[in-house]
Amino acid sequence: EIVLTQSPGTLSLSPGERATLSCRASQSVSSSYLAWYQQKPGQAPRLLIYGASARATGLPDRFSGSGSGTDFTLTVSRLEPEDFAVYYCQQYGSSPYTFGQGTKLEIK
Amino acid sequence: QVQLQESGPGLVKPSQTLSLTCTVSGGSISSGIYYWTWIRQPAGKGLEWIGRISPSGTTNYGPSLESRVTISVDTSKNQFSLELTSVTAADTAVYYCARSRPWLNWFDPWGQGTLVTVSS
16 A cells, blocks of 8 residues: 655645645655645545646646656645645555545645 | 535444445436545545445455445446445544546545444
8 A cells, every 4th residue: 555645744834925745655656646635624625636747627827736756746836815725645556545644734 | 517415324323334325416427437436534634545436336445444345336326325334433534425537546526525423
């Protein structure tokens, strides 16, 4: 089973700033089969990124994903108030399909 | 666009069976190109993939629950279901259904989730 470790656990930033979230895998994720989700309180997760860098339909281009192998990054270039939430990475390169423990992006 | 909606009891007694249904609207569950998935999230914790089913009924389960879980599909009702046996308080969670693809198992869209509490 691939274990995903996200860092930091909590990220405190202000609107307009740049956010960089990390996801590290315990072994290489085949074919960059990594996704990112955003979850707001009381809501289901929402797909943001798949294939490590492909944006989901309708996602603003301030969100970008990068990485390969064991190290992946989600970047939000200029934070908007609605971006403050919990973010999860997920690998789908091998079963069982596992998630990271999440990074909480909070307003500073 | 496709929407998913979970339904089922919100309270289950310990040692009993948790049963949930996911109703798919806006598209056919038997279209053949999607898999149908269950995921859960204990309060304040992360996400756990439970398993998935194809329209033809092929299933894959996560190892931690594999001995207790069954996922089935009813194409006539455009629904798929989850059964988890011998539940304990550790199974208390929000349960989500979601759609994925045979080789590209990212999850989109998701249902809104349903809270299941295991308590006597």
